[in-house]
Amino acid sequence: MKSIVFALLFLGFFGSLSAQRMISKTGHVWFVSETGLETIEAHNYQVGTVMDASNGNLAFQALMRSFQFKKALMQEHFNEKYVESDKFPKATFKGQIQDFADLDLSKEGTYDVEVAGDLTIHGVTKAVSTPGKLTVSEAGVQAKAKFTIVLEEYEVDVPALYRSNIAENIDIQVDVTYTK
Amino acid sequence: MFHRIQSITYMKSYLFSLLLLIGMQGIFAQDDLLDLLDAEEEPRTDYTIATFKTVRIINGHSIEMPAPGVMQMIISHRFGRLNGGLYELYGLDQANIRIGLEQGITPWLTIGAGRSNIKKTYDGFVKWKLLRQSTGARKMPVTLAGQSTAAVNTLRTASLGLTIPEENFKRAYRYSYVHQLLIARKFSERLSVQIMPTLVHRNLVPTAAESNVVLAGGIGGRIKLTRSLTLNAEYYYVLPDQLSDEFRNYLGVGIDIETGGHVFQLVFSNTRSMTDNLFLTETDGDWLAGDIHFGFNVMRVFTTANKWTQKYQGKF
Numbered sequence: 001m002k003s004i005v006f007a008l009l010f011l012g013f014f015g016s017l018s019a020q021r022m023i024s025k026t027g028h029v030w031f032v033s034e035t036g037l038e039t040i041e042a043h044n045y046q047v048g049t050v051m052d053a054s055n056g057n058l059a060f061q062a063l064m065r066s067f068q069f070k071k072a073l074m075q076e077h078f079n080e081k082y083v084e085s086d087k088f089p090k091a092t093f094k095g096q097i098q099d100f101a102d103l104d105l106s107k108e109g110t111y112d113v114e115v116a117g118d119l120t121i122h123g124v125t126k127a128v129s130t131p132g133k134l135t136v137s138e139a140g141v142q143a144k145a146k147f148t149i150v151l152e153e154y155e156v157d158v159p160a161l162y163r164s165n166i167a168e169n170i171d172i173q174v175d176v177t178y179t180k
Numbered sequence: 181m182f183h184r185i186q187s188i189t190y191m192k193s194y195l196f197s198l199l200l201l202i203g204m205q206g207i208f209a210q211d212d213l214l215d216l217l218d219a220e221e222e223p224r225t226d227y228t229i230a231t232f233k234t235v236r237i238i239n240g241h242s243i244e245m246p247a248p249g250v251m252q253m254i255i256s257h258r259f260g261r262l263n264g265g266l267y268e269l270y271g272l273d274q275a276n277i278r279i280g281l282e283q284g285i286t287p288w289l290t291i292g293a294g295r296s297n298i299k300k301t302y303d304g305f306v307k308w309k310l311l312r313q314s315t316g317a318r319k320m321p322v323t324l325a326g327q328s329t330a331a332v333n334t335l336r337t338a339s340l341g342l343t344i345p346e347e348n349f350k351r352a353y354r355y356s357y358v359h360q361l362l363i364a365r366k367f368s369e370r371l372s373v374q375i376m377p378t379l380v381h382r383n384l385v386p387t388a389a390e391s392n393v394v395l396a397g398g399i400g401g402r403i404k405l406t407r408s409l410t411l412n413a414e415y416y417y418v419l420p421d422q423l424s425d426e427f428r429n430y431l432g433v434g435i436d437i438e439t440g441g442h443v444f445q446l447v448f449s450n451t452r453s454m455t456d457n458l459f460l461t462e463t464d465g466d467w468l469a470g471d472i473h474f475g476f477n478v479m480r481v482f483t484t485a486n487k488w489t490q491k492y493q494g495k496f
Contacts, residue, residue: 021213023220048217059213065226068493072247073481077440080230081407086369089226094214159408162440 020054022141022178029062029174033167040074040166042067049176051141056100058115058143060093060174082156088123095128103134110135115145121154132174140179147172228313231323231366232374234443234479235282235290237400237414238432239451239459242374243325243364245307246284246481249488254280254294255478256454258447263470271474278454282307283484287492296455299333303455313366322365329358331457353384356457360398373401378416380460391422394461402436410436412445416460423461430463445477 095117280294450465
């Protein structure tokens, strides 16, 4: 009797959890640095992310080591010299979809949203906000966003010698799908 | 009475379960979704990267290897001795050179070849990696690699100081071999240390007093001064009674300056040689007497087979 009640409570609790919080571990986040001399691009296809469908809260977590570059040496320098992945292994974002109450995610369609929150890279946290798109379909909710960060704000120091190769402003793009 | 006690116990445990659940709900329902992601995270292994800036510590191999599909070009110069004074412009009047190419094939296999003017030596090697230092799910304290080199001098017999005619000097006499284990540990961001048990085999030695098989032990390391600059040193101790008295143990110190695609190594050592078999067995300079050779290695990488790089993406 006791265990049944316990199990029911347990199920009820986790049931509500899974209904509200949608998790993906295969989010795609990529960035591009563009200068006249060089375009540098790196992709991370293993970004962990969760969206709370009850209140529009969002979180992202990316391992810096999982960003893949075309050139192996570039990847090594990115991790060793610039973002210092051993010291700061993860980049994270924690925020909210603005005016979430006005959205009805039970209806299929594409919604323009504004996302605001705290982005942490290289151990430095900054408030960011960006427009994004939510696409609700049978498969789930796809979230896309594109925004720009200033490297200097995250204390990623680019030596004078490489300023013509590494852009001051880095474009970051996000494409994740939360399955129902 | 007994019945009542039992129901109290029940009630207690209900209460406890309820409290536990409320507590858990508190943990899970707390606003920090990042904690939830942390909890979802699977254990991972972090392989140590950048133990050294490049594939050589100074003259000898480091455990680093070019990535698959990447070719490393090495242009090395070693000048004469600093104690040659102004007359020799501190050694700059004499320049020795080796040009080498190394191709990364897989994350654990490299082949390479080079040509040095010293004894007109060609060398070829195979370098492999067996273990990678790592932390996390799979822990490994060291990186273990190895390399085997074959070197052949192509000097004419007259230049070797021999009076026998060219055709009587067997080709096999010209070959030497070096086999090394490279065991390295990156102790911290700043300090990496490598030890190198080494065996040299020379098919022909100048005198009967010298051994064909020479055993040596090497130690090398680097201290990272800034993110683009390291201080390196490498020393090989040759076990006694294997070489003639004129030869000494090799010691080199230098700095690595890394500039993206290039690494410039500026080195000081007591040898002119840049091929393993020669700096191990024919180093004749005495550091204390000022027999110090300045030199540099220019290391440059080229992508030669992007397909190979992509194939192993995420695995190095």
